[in-house]
Amino acid sequence: MSENKDGLRYPSIDELLKNIDSKYKLSYAAAMRAKIIREKDDSVIDAKSSKPVGVALEEIMAGKVDIEFEK
Numbered sequence: 001m002s003e004n005k006d007g008l009r010y011p012s013i014d015e016l017l018k019n020i021d022s023k024y025k026l027s028y029a030a031a032m033r034a035k036i037i038r039e040k041d042d043s044v045i046d047a048k049s050s051k052p053v054g055v056a057l058e059e060i061m062a063g064k065v066d067i068e069f070e071k
Contacts, residue, residue, distance in 0.1 A: 016060060016061055019060055020060065020067075033067075034053040
């Protein structure tokens with residue numbers, strides 16, 4: 001795992017919102033994915049972040065998380 005020196009600026013909210021169209025959906029998706037990462041130690045990327053929520057956000061930004069929302 002590489003070190004994240006950008007702190008809260010990475011990943012960028014603007015970049016993340018290109019993949020998920022709502023801040024609320026983004027926070028829900030990140031929380032659900034972070035829970036899985038924490039419980040199963042299951043990340044699909046080599047993340048810069050060390051915390052599960054950061055890793056989840058990086059996975060979302062990389063397009064590695066497939067989530068569908070009901071309309």
